[in-house]
Structure formats: C-alpha cells, structure tokens
C-alpha cells in the first residue's frame with residue numbers, strides 16, 4: 504500500500520467492543536482475511552490475558568502471513584514475556600500519557616511512565632524483537648510531556664509512536680495541528696489511533712494523515728471500544744475520494760470479510776456498514792462521484 508501503512512486492530516480494540524468475543528478459530532480466520540486484503544500490520548491481541556487469547560495469537564503467528572503480527576503489552580516485563588512465549592517478534596508497548604490517566608488509572612507519575620516504557624522497550628529489543636510504543640490518551644496529555652515521552656521512546660529504539668485519541672475527543676483541525684507539532688518536534692513516525700465517540704474517528708484519521716502520520720490504525724467496520732474506531736473501509740474511501748489514493752483493495756474480498764465479521768462479532772447492525780455513504784460512494788455508485 505505504498506508509503507502509507509495500515510495497522511489493523513480488529514482483533515484487539517475490535518474485540519473490546521461491547522458484547523464481542525471472538526473464538527480462536529474466528530480470530531485466525533479474521534487474521535487471514537486481513538492479510539489477504541493487503542493490510543501490513545495486524546495487532547493480534549494481548550498475550551497477558553492468557554488462554555484462549557494466547558492460543559489464538561500463537562496460531563496466527565504460526566500462519567506465516569505476509570503482514571507483521573504484533574502483540575499489545577503494558578509497559579512491564581511480564582506482559583512482554585507472555586508475548587515472547589507466544590513466539591511474538593513485534594512488540595507494542597503501551598502506556599497512558601495524560602496526567603489524569605497516570606494518576607487515576609496507574610496511581611503513578613510521569614517519571615514512572617517514562618522509565619517503565621524505556622525498560623520494556625529495552626527488554627523487548629534485547630530479546631531480538633522490533634518495538635513500537637503507544638501513547639494512550641495522548642489527546643489529553645500535556646504536549647511537552649508527550650514530546651518528551653516520544654523522544655525517549657525513539658532514543659530507546661522504538662520504530663514509531665501510536666498516538667491514541669483514547670476517549671475520542673479530538674476534532675480534525677486540532678488533530679492536524681497536534682500531529683504536525685509532534686512530527687516536527689520528534690522526527691518519530693506516527694500511527695494515529697482514533698475513537699469515534701463524537702463520530703469523528705475517520706475525519707481525525709484523515710487529518711492525521713494530512714499532517715504526516717504514515718500509519719493509520721483502523722478496524723474493519725469501525726468495530727472497537729465504546730463507539731468504535733476509524734473504519735478501514737471508510738478511510739479507504741476518503742483517501743480515494745479526496746487524495747486520489749487508490750489502495751487497490753479487492754472490493755469483493757472486503758465485502759466477504761465484513762460479512763464474516765458481522766457474524767463473528769454478533770453485531771447485526773454491522774452488516775449495514777457496507778452501505779455507509781463514504782464506502783458506498785466509491786464502491787457502488789463510483790461513477791457519480793468523480794475523483795478530485
């Protein structure tokens with residue numbers, strides 16, 4: 504998909520959607536389908552959760568897919584050991600970076616967060632893994648601290664930073680400004696992870712792309728915690744319509760994948776996602792919407 508890369512989190516954040524629990528077989532099938540669509544990065548799950556999550560992750564890793572398979576870890580060594588036990592080679596280390604989450608969720612301070620992130624990154628690298636770092640609740644973080652956290656992650660050897668709009672409070676203008684500022688001040692590659700609480704996950708993801716984020720975190724159908732995440736098929740349509748970027752995703756395969764997910768997620772409203780305006784515009788009625 505060229506310079507722009509997709510990091511799918513249907514199997515991790517998608518499964519955090521209310522009422523959704525995939526079986527091991529469903530997770531493996533979804534991973535195969537994501538790979539067939541040409542998605543470059545697949546977040547397979549959280550090994551620290553134990554069985555059956557770790558079984559699914561092992562099976563996915565054993566498939567030898569083209570996509571890079573990563574696992575989600577808290578900023579601690581025991582989570583990374585659980586990932587290594589599954590055979591993971593690509594470790595995502597995640598930590599809250601807003602003061603509100605550092606204080607209320609972790610009961611810690613900024614120094615603790617940076618030190619534990621660094622220790623976890625360093626450990627994973629020593630084990631021969633590649634590492635990405637996640638900044639949870641980045642949209643509510645103090646900007647100077649976010650820059651400091653990112654610079655330290657980069658120095659430690661992390662490949663990129665996942666900027667999470669964890670509670671979905673950003674809007675596109677602010678997103679563009681904040682991602683641009685982060686890129687300018689850190690030189691770190693950015694992955695944008697948006698939530699849809701105000702219905703702006705796709706718009707914010709597009710704004711992050713316009714600001715220079717090369718990695719877009721998406722889920723099939725926008726499945727994800729609370730109101731969900733940026734949907735893969737929507738941002739595909741937006742990129743095509745507004746940027747003329749055609750990622751040549753096989754439309755039939757995408758529809759089959761969404762239909763499979765509809766059944767696996769048990770979310771009946773999900774099937775209607777393929778009739779969402781953005782997606783439909785470019786797949787069914789493309790001739791009426793000349794590309795820019």
Ligand SMILES: CC(=O)SCCNC(=O)CCNC(=O)[C@H](O)C(C)(C)COP(=O)(O)OP(=O)(O)OC[C@H]1O[C@@H](n2cnc3c(N)ncnc32)[C@H](O)[C@@H]1OP(=O)(O)O
Pocket residue numbers: 519549551552553576577578579597598599608609610619639669728
């Ligand atoms: C915003 C997000 O989407 S984050 C991803 C969220 N997804 C999930 O949490 C998946 C479901 N969660 C689980 O199954 C479990 O919470 C597990 C397996 C991940 C962890 O289980 P446990 O360790 O038994 O319990 P628990 O969730 O209470 O862990 C809390 C501990 O993790 C710490 N912690 C939480 N997040 C992080 C983090 N990102 N980095 C470091 N430590 C963290 C807490 O401070 C707390 O530490 P303490 O034990 O010293 O007080």
Ligand SMILES: CC(C)C(=O)C(=O)O
Pocket residue numbers: 516597637638639640665667668669670696698
């Ligand atoms: C763990 C992260 C990336 C997440 O899902 C969020 O903060 O929204």
